[in-house]
Amino acid sequence: MLSYILKRLAMSVPTVLIVAMLVFGMIRAIPGDPAALMLGDVHDPVLLQQMRHAFGLDQSIPEQFLLWVTHLLHGDWGMSVVRHQPVLDLIREAFPVTAQIVLCATFVACVIAIPAGLFAAWAQNRRTDLVIVFTTIVLVSIPSFWGGILLIWLFGVKLQWLPTFGFQSFSQVGWSSIRYFILPVIAIAMSEIAVVTRMMRASSIEVLRLEYIAHARAKGLSERRVLLRHTLPNAFGPALTVIGLVLGHLLAGGAVIETVFTLPGMGRLLVESIYARDYPVVQGCLLVIALIYVLINLTVDLLYPIFDPRLKL
Amino acid sequence: MNNRLPETSGPQRVAWRTWHAVFKAVAMLIALGCLPLAAARAESTVSTLAPVAAVSAAARAPAPALPEIRFAVGSDTPTSMPGNLARNSTTDTVLAHVVESLVALRADMSIAPMLADSWNISPDGKTYTFHLRKGVLFHNGAPLTSADVKWSFDYFMSPRAGFECRTAFNGRSVKVLAVGTPDPHTVVFKLDHPSALFLTHMADPRCPIAILSPSSVDSHGAWIKPIGTGPYEFTEWKPGQYVLLTPFAKYLPRAEPGSGLAGAKHAYANLRFVTIPDAAAQMSALMSGQIDGMKVDQNDLPPADSRWTVVTGVGADPAVMLMQTRDPLLSDVRIRRAIALAVDLPDVVNALSNGLAQYNPSLMPSANRLYSPVEATGYTSNLAQVRSLLAQAGYHGQTLTLETNRRYEHMYSLAVYMQALLSKAGINVDLQVVEWGKQVSDFRSGKFQLMSFGYTARIDPAMMYGDVLGNKADNPMVQWEDPAARELLRSISGTVDASVRQQAFQQLHQMMIADAPLLVMYDSPDLVVLSTRVHGFTSWPLRLARLFNVTKN
Numbered sequence: 001m002l003s004y005i006l007k008r009l010a011m012s013v014p015t016v017l018i019v020a021m022l023v024f025g026m027i028r029a030i031p032g033d034p035a036a037l038m039l040g041d042v043h044d045p046v047l048l049q050q051m052r053h054a055f056g057l058d059q060s061i062p063e064q065f066l067l068w069v070t071h072l073l074h075g076d077w078g079m080s081v082v083r084h085q086p087v088l089d090l091i092r093e094a095f096p097v098t099a100q101i102v103l104c105a106t107f108v109a110c111v112i113a114i115p116a117g118l119f120a121a122w123a124q125n126r127r128t129d130l131v132i133v134f135t136t137i138v139l140v141s142i143p144s145f146w147g148g149i150l151l152i153w154l155f156g157v158k159l160q161w162l163p164t165f166g167f168q169s170f171s172q173v174g175w176s177s178i179r180y181f182i183l184p185v186i187a188i189a190m191s192e193i194a195v196v197t198r199m200m201r202a203s204s205i206e207v208l209r210l211e212y213i214a215h216a217r218a219k220g221l222s223e224r225r226v227l228l229r230h231t232l233p234n235a236f237g238p239a240l241t242v243i244g245l246v247l248g249h250l251l252a253g254g255a256v257i258e259t260v261f262t263l264p265g266m267g268r269l270l271v272e273s274i275y276a277r278d279y280p281v282v283q284g285c286l287l288v289i290a291l292i293y294v295l296i297n298l299t300v301d302l303l304y305p306i307f308d309p310r311l312k313l
Numbered sequence: 314m315n316n317r318l319p320e321t322s323g324p325q326r327v328a329w330r331t332w333h334a335v336f337k338a339v340a341m342l343i344a345l346g347c348l349p350l351a352a353a354r355a356e357s358t359v360s361t362l363a364p365v366a367a368v369s370a371a372a373r374a375p376a377p378a379l380p381e382i383r384f385a386v387g388s389d390t391p392t393s394m395p396g397n398l399a400r401n402s403t404t405d406t407v408l409a410h411v412v413e414s415l416v417a418l419r420a421d422m423s424i425a426p427m428l429a430d431s432w433n434i435s436p437d438g439k440t441y442t443f444h445l446r447k448g449v450l451f452h453n454g455a456p457l458t459s460a461d462v463k464w465s466f467d468y469f470m471s472p473r474a475g476f477e478c479r480t481a482f483n484g485r486s487v488k489v490l491a492v493g494t495p496d497p498h499t500v501v502f503k504l505d506h507p508s509a510l511f512l513t514h515m516a517d518p519r520c521p522i523a524i525l526s527p528s529s530v531d532s533h534g535a536w537i538k539p540i541g542t543g544p545y546e547f548t549e550w551k552p553g554q555y556v557l558l559t560p561f562a563k564y565l566p567r568a569e570p571g572s573g574l575a576g577a578k579h580a581y582a583n584l585r586f587v588t589i590p591d592a593a594a595q596m597s598a599l600m601s602g603q604i605d606g607m608k609v610d611q612n613d614l615p616p617a618d619s620r621w622t623v624v625t626g627v628g629a630d631p632a633v634m635l636m637q638t639r640d641p642l643l644s645d646v647r648i649r650r651a652i653a654l655a656v657d658l659p660d661v662v663n664a665l666s667n668g669l670a671q672y673n674p675s676l677m678p679s680a681n682r683l684y685s686p687v688e689a690t691g692y693t694s695n696l697a698q699v700r701s702l703l704a705q706a707g708y709h710g711q712t713l714t715l716e717t718n719r720r721y722e723h724m725y726s727l728a729v730y731m732q733a734l735l736s737k738a739g740i741n742v743d744l745q746v747v748e749w750g751k752q753v754s755d756f757r758s759g760k761f762q763l764m765s766f767g768y769t770a771r772i773d774p775a776m777m778y779g780d781v782l783g784n785k786a787d788n789p790m791v792q793w794e795d796p797a798a799r800e801l802l803r804s805i806s807g808t809v810d811a812s813v814r815q816q817a818f819q820q821l822h823q824m825m826i827a828d829a830p831l832l833v834m835y836d837s838p839d840l841v842v843l844s845t846r847v848h849g850f851t852s853w854p855l856r857l858a859r860l861f862n863v864t865k866n
Contacts, residue, residue, distance in 0.1 A: 030748075031750065031751040031755070032751055032754035036753060037753055038398060041766075041768050041769060041790070043780055043783075043788055043790045044480055046480050046485070047477070047480055050472070051398060082391050082399055083391040083399060083552075084397075084399050084475075085552075093553070094553070149597075152594070152597045156598075156603075157597050157600045163601075164594065164598050164601050164603060165589050165603065166554065166603075167554065259594070260591055260594055262588065262589045262591070262594055264552070264554055264588075268553075268590070269553075275720075275750065277750055
């Protein structure tokens with residue numbers, strides 16, 4: 001197991017390196033540099049030169065890349081050219097916000113979607129199944145930002161039960177932070193529920209058609225035991241893959257949802273930095289995102305044998 | 314295979330229990346979330362974000378009854394240092410409440426005393442002697458002295474401070490040779506040449522020479538936070554979320570009535586500048602009563618409602634259509650004039666701004682005290698003349714490209730109108746929508762034919778003309794290369810006489826209209842939506858929300 005983990009981590013190094021090179025090159029290929037954008041319509045060549053020098057933009061791109069990688073290996077992720085703060089500090093502040101919201105949403109989605117998918121499969125083609133399938137189609141068809149706006153309008157503006165913007169960390173203010181979580185968590189969970197339910201239903205239907213399920217029933221096991229003991233573990237694998245992908249995607253920054261709910265998370269940080277051509281922050285964020293994908297994929301792979309003992313690492 | 318069971322069988326009970334547990338969990342989450350909100354709402358003047366603020370502000374928190382005005386800003390301030398390279402419009406707005414300069418801008422953008430009660434200019438125009446106001450205290454309780462003025466100026470001029478306008482005082486506009494402090498209440502600035510813009514630069518809200526306490530930096534000179542003399546203290550800054558300002562109890566307001574950033578300033582409430590990037594989210598927050606004010610775009614006005622009012626005023630940021638005078642086609646002044654005359658520009662402005670702005674063909678904002686009917690005279694649509702000019706220039710349907718972006722909707726709308734109306738007049742125009750960063754890059758390198766653009770406000774017309782006039786070989790950002798106009802502008806650089814300057818600006822305007830290097834359309838209006846609970850707010854052409862002298866009931 002340990003050697004497998006180490007092997008996978010070693011394999012991820014070239015992936016992360018390629019991502020880093022692509023990001024570094026591509027962000028610089030976009031017209032406009034941070035110094036020029038910050039000055040906008042102001043003409044001050046001396047200042048422009050000073051800023052370019054301060055940001056290291058007066059060096060060639062290979063030199064800049066080498067410098068960035070060298071600093072990175074020393075634990076220095078660079079300074080934001082717009083915010084004048086260390087990139088690592090910015091990511092440290094933004095990532096927990098995204099992580100708290102996304103993990104809550106994923107938990108809520110799993111708690112709802114897995115039983116719903118299993119139950120829909122068991123009740124295939126009956127009214128309950130149709131209701132679940134229809135609901136998931138509706139949920140998957142609603143863009144999360146639109147869902148977010150509707151939730152804000154209903155619970156924030158009309159009923160005034162919940163705040164429409166802002167964020168308080170659970171670690172700072174405890175349970176009262178939940179009111180800032182509810183709407184974004186629901187908005188994100190809605191689409192997650194749809195995707196996971198559909199995957200869970202499809203895989204459960206396949207499993208329920210297999211002979212060992214018939215055998216389990218024939219030997220007199222209750223339907224509850226058939227579903228929980230024999231169907232769920234075997235059907236959960238594909239759903240777990242989907243959960244991993246969705247989680248990675250969301251942790252990488254749901255910029256739209258973070259903008260709609262004014263959450264100071266990674267997605268907003270990344271998008272704002274791209275607009276401002278804040279190269280060090282864009283590079284830092286995308287590097288973290290690459291690492292997140294690597295780690296989530298690794299975690300999913302490690303979890304597979306727990307649910308499906310036939311798979312050996 | 315039949316895997317169905319009767320509805321009352323075991324698995325349904327399993328499912329029911331699962332769903333029941335889920336519903337209970339969701340209900341508990343909602344209940345836990347809503348209870349604190351209900352409690353918070355009971356304290357009507359406390360922000361929904363107050364718990365964190367209370368922790369750090371507790372030590373010097375104002376009286377509990379003081380209301381809080383929450384104003385939405387589209388982006389967080391990246392810095393708390395006035396005029397720092399990282400600054401943006403939020404920085405300027407926040408710090409206009411915290412710091413003050415020796416002089417300040419009035420509503421008509423004239424210069425008024427602020428920390429200096431008066432000043433003398435030597436006959437050669439090269440020495441400015443400021444007499445400081447007595448009794449002024451910094452937020453840390455220290456009295457203001459001439460040494461603080463010198464320290465502040467020296468700090469801003471040091472390269473490590475990253476002061477955006479350093480070069481304006483270091484030779485680009487004027488060079489300050491020395492700052493003297495003959496006594497604790499007198500400061501003397503010596504310049505290398507007379508300048509009409511020295512005081513204007515000093516009062517520029519974008520990068521003022523703010524007078525700061527040396528405690529604003531640590532022992533190594535690193536910036537901590539602004540300790541100024543303004544009516545508000547910089548109390549708490551939570552990046553990405555808000556900046557909280559609290560009234561400075563020992564602030565001594567000036568005796569003159571408030572105007573612009575000058576005159577009497579009173580702090581009647583705590584101020585919280587809340588970062589909400591999305592305009593729709595700002596509107597939701599206003600509708601739910603979580604914020605008290607926000608700036609709006611002319612295309613995005615909220616519906617009329619008894620809960621809020623829209624404060625409108627003229628702005629000073631000119632919306633323009635640039636014409637590349639070095640382009641083979643547009644280098645012909647007849648083509649440029651044909652474009653200018655092909656469209657009924659006042660009608661376009663009226664339609665674009667929903668009647669909130671007036672056609673202003675001048676680079677001088679209509680709010681400026683030097684603005685005259687000469688500046689208000691622009692182009693009058695004349696299609697017969699357009700046809701004649703195009704024929705003389707040998708135009709036969711070549712397509713021009715008009716560049717714009719979608720980040721600033723008013724620029725896009727202007728481009729769409731111009732494309733449609735120019736095409737109708739026989740001038741073929743293609744629209745090119747690009748990302749804002751690319752447009753800025755093209756503007757700075759001069760790589761465009763036509764461009765729908767917006768300049769940020771300059772507080773003096775000489776600054777605006779100075780950035781538009783020049784030689785494109787040296788600076789591709791300039792739009793107008795007329796040597797006579799450049800010479801005229803240079804001739805008034807040391808003149809402070811208002812009537813002489815006004816005459817020169819009128820002449821410059823007439824020359825610009827004749828040469829048509831760019832079409833100035835209108836000054837983007839200042840539009841602020843405010844809760845009806847907020848009183849005393851006034852608009853300002855520089856479109857910087859000033860919340861001193863504002864109350865909330």
